[in-house]
Amino acid sequence: MISLVFLSFVACSNFLIVDGYGCKDQNNNDVDWFMAYKMPRTDDNSVQGVGQGVGFYYMDVNTQSMDPSSNDISSQNQAIAYTLKQYYDNKNSGSFAHVMYNDEEPGSKDVLEIYGNRSKFAAKAEFGHLKGVVFFDQSSGFWLIHSVPKFPAADAYSYPDSGTIYAQSILCLSLDYSQLRKIGTQLYFNHPDIYSSSVPTSFASDNPDLVKVVGGQYKTGAPYTSILTLTTKGGQSFTSFAKSADFNQDLYDKLVAPTLQTSLNVETWRRGSLISLDCSARYLVLDVQEIKVENTAEFKYTHDHSKIAVSGDSSKPYVCIGDINRMTSQYVRGGGTSSQFEEMYTEGFKPPRPGGTIRPPVDESTNQTSFQRDIDASAEPYRRTVEPEYKIQETYFYDEEIIEYERIDCTPNMCCHPYSMLRWFEMVVFFTLHWLIQITCARTTCTMILTEFGYKAYGQAFILCVIVLLAGCCSLILIAYSMNFHKARPELILGFERVYAVSGIVLMVLCGIIGSYHAATTTDEYINQLGRGISGIRPQWIAAAVIEFLTAVLFCADLYGQNRDGFPFVFSRHRKTEDHEKARQRKEEAIRQQRIRESFY
Incomplete structure (x- = not known):
């Protein structure tokens, strides 16, 4: 060093x-x-x-x-x-x-300019x-x-x-x-x-x-x-x-x-x-x-x-x-x-020690020297342990192009940033809807809804597919954040967030309408008694429809937030040219080429 x-x-x-x-x-x-x-x-x-x-x-x-x-x-x-x-x-x-x-x-x-941070x-x-x-x-x-x-x-x-x-x-x-x-x-x-x-x-x-x-x-x-x-x-x-x-x-x-x-x-x-x-x-x-x-x-x-x-x-x-x-x-x-x-030279300069280069040297030939291998080995711990001094934000770079982020502390297995907690809440909502819709229980057994209701349950089966789809997308977002993927490909994850929010609005509204229709048309008393609760399956489906409409409102708020500064994370840039199209192309190229060095993790 x-x-x-x-x-x-x-x-x-x-x-x-x-x-x-x-x-x-x-x-x-x-x-x-x-x-x-x-x-x-x-x-x-x-x-x-x-x-x-x-x-x-x-x-x-x-x-x-x-x-x-x-x-x-x-x-x-x-x-x-x-x-x-x-x-x-x-x-x-x-x-x-x-x-x-x-x-x-x-x-x-x-x-x-998002979240007011400089870049x-x-x-x-x-x-x-x-x-x-x-x-x-x-x-x-x-x-x-x-x-x-x-x-x-x-x-x-x-x-x-x-x-x-x-x-x-x-x-x-x-x-x-x-x-x-x-x-x-x-x-x-x-x-x-x-x-x-x-x-x-x-x-x-x-x-x-x-x-x-x-x-x-x-x-x-x-x-x-x-x-x-x-x-x-x-x-x-x-x-x-x-x-x-x-x-x-x-x-x-x-x-x-x-x-x-x-x-x-x-x-x-x-x-x-x-x-x-x-x-x-x-x-x-x-x-x-x-x-x-x-x-x-x-x-x-x-x-x-x-x-x-x-x-x-x-x-x-x-x-x-x-x-x-x-x-x-x-x-x-x-x-x-x-x-x-001589005049500006400092006598306090420390001589180099092994591992002093920030990156192990690369031998262009096929034979790597032992000296190079030693530097490679000694440099490895530093690439793993460099930590930013400030906990408010992190900055990632490609050459002189800088992107700043609100710091999101993640491990490979878990991400507890407040925004990610919103996604965890959505997962709980999806599980609740799954619980309300998928299974019907008689006095002795529980069966899949299609087994009990046949063609009358096709609408609810569609809702189950929607829930599985949205839950899968939500899981991908959580995985992306936990692996810090948003730092390497910020525009990709932001685009996926917006698609997820718009899809959630449309599909949850549609599911709520379908659920309300099924609840209103379920008149068979025997079927109505098969619900999880003592009140029957109709209130169960009504509750699911209400949750679906409320979830659509949540997705609306999510989409609205994404169009405002600082959501879901800091992602800011500055431009110095008035040529908008050329600046846009440079921005896309910079994002495409950017590689986040391991030393920042």
């Missing part, structure tokens, strides 16, 4: 920055660079805002450690807000260039997987690289509610104007999804690639990668890695690790389509399992959305902060990371 632990970051010297635009520190002073790590929403209240999902740790070139921020990330009085305020104060000025990009744009509208829907795969803000005048500016979906807004500073659940990473670099050309080149390779931009004509000749990016152009064909050195205003060097969609490989495995010539321990968003461990690689890239920041509680990678890589070799102390995930589905999307030597 690998633990990524942020303890003490080494910073050797202080840097003074000349007046101009750039990153701001926690006191709104100029700073050469800073990084922030927003904590996931947990029950740990030792740091301001962590319980609400807005607490964060901060460090910059002048600090010696990761320090908890006294103001949370939603406040206007902290480094990130101070930095972006420069853009907000000058956004309408023609003297500044800015580019705001995010593969999940701020203000994305809900397609289907995010599919990022447009045709764009790169990157998020950030570029802001410059013709003297200096900053580049803010982050992992937060729907952030920041283009009009005023705010932190989105959707960004509170998981941990996030933010890196800010203060740069001279000459570095803007390099940023433009990296974005040209990355193909960002831009939601706000402005590049004055006076910037165009110096920044040709940035102009192309704002115009919607992006890199195709060879070369597929770009590695550039960005020098901050204080003289610090950051190596920027960028890949285009045509690279079709993992950024960390095939570009960052070989270039830096060091193994890497990488924490990114990992859901489905994971990357196999390449045991033959000279520099191994391992996936982080657990994260701990200072004195706050340790948490699992499933609560982290940051994009951080740390060198596994202390003699080559690199820290990389970027915006692309380590997943096979990200091969065909642009993205990048920026690496810094």
Whole structure:
């Protein structure tokens, strides 16, 4: 198991920055660079805002450690807000260039919002997987690289509610104007999804690639990668890695690790389509399992959305902060990371131990190595025991597409969620109807209704068939919930629920009419005396008819509830495009492809 632990970051010297635009520190002073790590929403209240999902740790070139921020990330009085305020104060000025990009744009509208829970829907795969803000005048500016979906807004500073659940990473670099050309080149390779931009004509000749990016152009064909050195205003060097969609490989495995010539321990968003461990690689890239920041509680990678890589070799102390995930589905999307030597490196990083990968490596050849088998065996317990920290809801993923559910605690044999208890009640109703209708008893024997009544009981035989059919459907629904099938195929189970409810309404009304008719036409006194009760079979059939009508009302309420938010379970999505038909197709494809990993059960 690998633990990524942020303890003490080494910073050797202080840097003074000349007046101009750039990153701001926690006191709104100029700073050469800073990084922030927003904590996931947990029950740990030792740091301001962590319980609400807005607490964060901060460090910059002048600090010696990761320090908890006294103001949370939603406040206007902290480094990130101070930095972006420069853009907000000058956004309408023609003297500044800015580019705001995010593969999940701020203000994305809900397609289907159930039970009021937040979620995010599919990022447009045709764009790169990157998020950030570029802001410059013709003297200096900053580049803010982050992992937060729907952030920041283009009009005023705010932190989105959707960004509170998981941990996030933010890196800010203060740069001279000459570095803007390099940023433009990296974005040209990355193909960002831009939601706000402005590049004055006076910037165009110096920044040709940035102009192309704002115009919607992006890199195709060879070369597929770009590695550039960005020098901050204080003289610090950051190596920027960028890949285009045509690279079709993992950024960390095939570009960052070989270039830096060091193994890497990488924490990114990992859901489905994971990357196999390449045991033959000279520099191994391992996936982080657990994260701990200072004195706050340790948490699992499933609560982290940051994009951080740390060198596994202390003699080559690199820290990389970027915006692309380590997943096979990200091969065909642009993205990048920026690496810094020594200044941000943590001496508290734990070395990898066996079983550290989230998934056992897959050997493409027919012969699997013993090392791979060992990892397979040691990883198995973790795939079985990962538990969500919050009991209100669970979230399941396919790449960056997220579906949230109200938590339904089930075992393979039983599901006691309140909604499932409704289905159990319906089973009791069906059994009661079966008891009232199927058997008639004389003084000494009990017989099937058809045996006693012949053709006169065909209507009641039909009712028995209906009861068996509905009871079978109800049983399938209970089994689906108990096996958590609703999490893997939510739309299928919801569709089946609706068919079941509509069928229940129609069939129960029909059964009630038939039962009432038989009760009214049963005049044979001998037959009437064969009922289970002392009053005869006619009251028995009347009781069955009443229950059938009441059950039809119950099914009506069920169907009505299914058309309202939050019934029978949370199933929410957000969409960021106004093209309804294309969004619908993407949604169906995402549901079709989604695979729920065993580690969530």
